[in-house]
Amino acid sequence: MSAIKKVVVVGAGGNLGPFILSSLHSANFTISVLTRPDSNSTYPSYVTSVKTDYSHPSLLDAFRGQDAVISTVGFTGTSFQIQLIDAADQAGVKRFVPSEFGWAKDRPMLPELAARLEPKEKVFEHLLEKCRTSETMSWSAVATGPFLDWCLNIVPTLGFVVPKRTARIYDSGEEPLTCTTGAAIGTAVANILLNADKTANRYLKVCSVKATQNQFLEALEEATDTKWNVTRVSTKDIMQGRTKKLQEKKFQEAFLDLLTVQLFEDGAGRGSIVEPEKSDNELLGVKVEDVKHVINMLVSATEAV
Numbered sequence: 222m223s224a225i226k227k228v229v230v231v232g233a234g235g236n237l238g239p240f241i242l243s244s245l246h247s248a249n250f251t252i253s254v255l256t257r258p259d260s261n262s263t264y265p266s267y268v269t270s271v272k273t274d275y276s277h278p279s280l281l282d283a284f285r286g287q288d289a290v291i292s293t294v295g296f297t298g299t300s301f302q303i304q305l306i307d308a309a310d311q312a313g314v315k316r317f318v319p320s321e322f323g324w325a326k327d328r329p330m331l332p333e334l335a336a337r338l339e340p341k342e343k344v345f346e347h348l349l350e351k352c353r354t355s356e357t358m359s360w361s362a363v364a365t366g367p368f369l370d371w372c373l374n375i376v377p378t379l380g381f382v383v384p385k386r387t388a389r390i391y392d393s394g395e396e397p398l399t400c401t402t403g404a405a406i407g408t409a410v411a412n413i414l415l416n417a418d419k420t421a422n423r424y425l426k427v428c429s430v431k432a433t434q435n436q437f438l439e440a441l442e443e444a445t446d447t448k449w450n451v452t453r454v455s456t457k458d459i460m461q462g463r464t465k466k467l468q469e470k471k472f473q474e475a476f477l478d479l480l481t482v483q484l485f486e487d488g489a490g491r492g493s494i495v496e497p498e499k500s501d502n503e504l505l506g507v508k509v510e511d512v513k514h515v516i517n518m519l520v521s522a523t524e525a526v
């Protein structure tokens with residue numbers, strides 16, 4: 222395949238997109254971003270911003286002459302990717318990277334979580350089918366496990382609320398977890414395109430850190446130089462309480478509960494997406510780092526703002 226040079230990132234103004242833009246820029250790709258007409262997203266000056274109403278003609282216009290499409294659309298826009306895939310194929314795009322960035326498909330998943338993620342699965346199957354018959358387009362996807370920056374700063378999926386110095390430790394806190402920083406996900410995506418032949422039609426796995434919740438807590442206490450307020454909870458109780466939350470329409474809380482049980486139930490082995498030595502880290506330029514080092518770096522960056 223000829224080298225990929227021109228890349229469109231769709232939905233690049235969200236939580237993950239900026240990390241990917243930054244890595245693509247460092248690797249000298251020519252970058253456009255596709256954004257909805259009423260979007261408030263803002264972008265760095267090195268990208269060309271193109272508005273789309275996701276109609277087929279507007280997507281075709283945006284994708285003609287482009288080598289790759291990276292989708293980072295948020296979960297609520299998942300099904301829009303069907304339109305993106307069809308237009309990318311028709312426009313002659315060579316590589317499509319769907320908005321996956323989560324669990325690995327070969328790892329155990331709670332059935333309730335799998336049901337929630339079904340829209341992503343439908344998009345992925347559509348992509349596989351399209352690429353099977355496409356003359357130009359192949360795909361790559363990447364599993365990252367929890368996105369560490371997001372889990373510490375936006376949604377407390379790992380049980381830690383940094384500004385309040387509070388922690389919820391699930392079961393024994395000893396279940397191993399792999400997760401990836403935003404910067405490392407950006408690096409992985411740039412390297413997918415830089416190694417287009419080796420990454421074609423592959424579901425790749427990366428991780429920056431492997432640690433237990435107790436080790437994350439120790440690292441956070443050290444980084445903040447404070448003893449944290451710790452609550453211990455059982456994943457069995459959480460699953461039981463979840464039914465009531467659903468009845469009360471507390472959907473966000475119930476979803477967070479599901480994520481924490483997926484990750485931390487003792488002995489379930491669902492928190493780790495890959496053993497670091499069996500990951501695609503080397504191909505994608507991702508390093509496994511010491512938990513204390515990563516936490517210190519992320520906490521310092523957040524608290525300096």
Ligand SMILES: NC(=O)c1ccc[n+]([C@@H]2O[C@H](COP(=O)([O-])OP(=O)(O)OC[C@H]3O[C@@H](n4cnc5c(N)ncnc54)[C@H](OP(=O)(O)O)[C@@H]3O)[C@@H](O)[C@H]2O)c1
Nearest residue numbers: 232234235236237256257260262294295297298320367368
């Ligand atoms: N593993 C993890 O822990 C983790 C954590 C967070 C996210 N993720 C995954 O990473 C990917 C990106 O997530 P994110 O949090 O960066 O997304 P996000 O911030 O929620 O949204 C990213 C962009 O998608 C576009 N968008 C949002 N809603 C849309 C809709 N209904 N229709 C069309 N476009 C829409 C918007 O772009 P414009 O306004 O420019 O149109 C938005 O800025 C998703 O697949 C998500 O599931 C994984």
